[in-house]
Amino acid sequence: MSRLVNINGKFLQETAASISFQDVSVQRGYSVFDFFRLVRNQPLHLEDHLNRFFNSASEMRLPVPKTREEIKQLIHELVWENELPDSGIRIQLTGGEIADGSDFNAPSLIISQLAFPFPTQSMQDNGMHLLLHAHQRQLPQVKSTDYMMSIWLQPLLKENQADDFLYHNNGIITECPRSNFFMVSPEGKIVTPANNILKGITRMKVLMLASNYFQVEERDIHIDELQAATEAFITSTTKQIIPVTRINGKEVGNGQVGEVTKKLTTELRAYCGFD
């Protein structure tokens, strides 16, 4: 049976849920979204995700057609209807139909539910292989729907037997296409990029938890520093924490999943109530 999706307050069968071909999201790629996890039917870090969603909309000058409270109600109703207790919720705000090309009078709000794309056990156990790539996401502070470059680059991953990209901008590490990057410095500090990135909700939680045990630095990381890193990992809503054991074919540290990464993974799982 088809799941339900909510568009502008109306519940629709997912297979029948559509938007106008004249929407600016379709015609001009102008749209924002957010995505969070349900744990036993409870949205995880909902307030943080809604904060970011409203911020993305505001940065893009897109009026949100429902209040924060109305959106929460719609999420709860959708969750109740669909009965998918461990899944993901996606909220998207489109630009609305284009009248004169720059007016966003009637954006559409789409709330959908999907199977949660859990990372593989192998990735968690053995870590990922990242491929450095020079690219700067446009309006990085906005969670926009612009993933053109990362989709376009996919064949490079296969060619290099890599799992994901690690973007840098003139040698300064920024982020992965859908995750934040962390490294452990030779001095044992937890370091993560500060600028030109999307500030992930999981990134925020990891920084908070890490500061209980380690020195933490949010700052620019030069590509050269990666060679000396003892550990590295990425964070995202779907991946939580995944170790990075190779970058461009070279081992990070000793190429094994490190103790700091394991410690933070355990702390994060406990904090999120996964255990």
Added chain:
Amino acid sequence: MSRLVNINGKFLQETAASISFQDVSVQRGYSVFDFFRLVRNQPLHLEDHLNRFFNSASEMRLPVPKTREEIKQLIHELVWENELPDSGIRIQLTGGEIADGSDFNAPSLIISQLAFPFPTQSMQDNGMHLLLHAHQRQLPQVKSTDYMMSIWLQPLLKENQADDFLYHNNGIITECPRSNFFMVSPEGKIVTPANNILKGITRMKVLMLASNYFQVEERDIHIDELQAATEAFITSTTKQIIPVTRINGKEVGNGQVGEVTKKLTTELRAYCGFD
């Protein structure tokens, strides 16, 4: 009465024409298009636009679900149905619904017709004011639907009483968000950027016509060269040739529409059969 639009070979009322909210164009901004003009019901430079459309699709690894001949037939049928003899035709290829995030098995082909957005007479007579902005379009050789940056930047135009942006990348002039840029050098040469741009169909025609009368150079233009330019203009399907008389508030040449620009405008109009 609503116009008709064709989606995947089916004619639909424009007001009822929609695509799935799960299409990768909506969810991930992955889509290409092309746009051309009808002159007395005849598509202008149709073969050139179809060449570029198929090239954009190929670059993005999007399979086109209709043959070139089928697309032409659909265009002719749409034109016959809608009876809008001096309008524009837009062909868009979306990524199709996302299954596992990287498979483009079923892109949608949307052919729509719209009122042609003619430039104002004042712009043609007095020229435009361009605002320099540091930005490089992603995959510039592809006519993608990624216009996020130019939409986001719109308020800057109003603030600076400018008409459009002129992008540069580390001081090398590239293009306007939807047009190509040309300048006339102090030696009387026609110069236009060669790299990291979308090669416009009108640009191609202007280069061809200009070479009958002037020396023509396709090469990098440094931002510093703009100061010495005697004339400048932009080209696009919707604008044809529009003079550029100011850049960042400074006059180009003597600030008047120049003779070279006028000559090329006349030649282009004649070549396109507008007179």
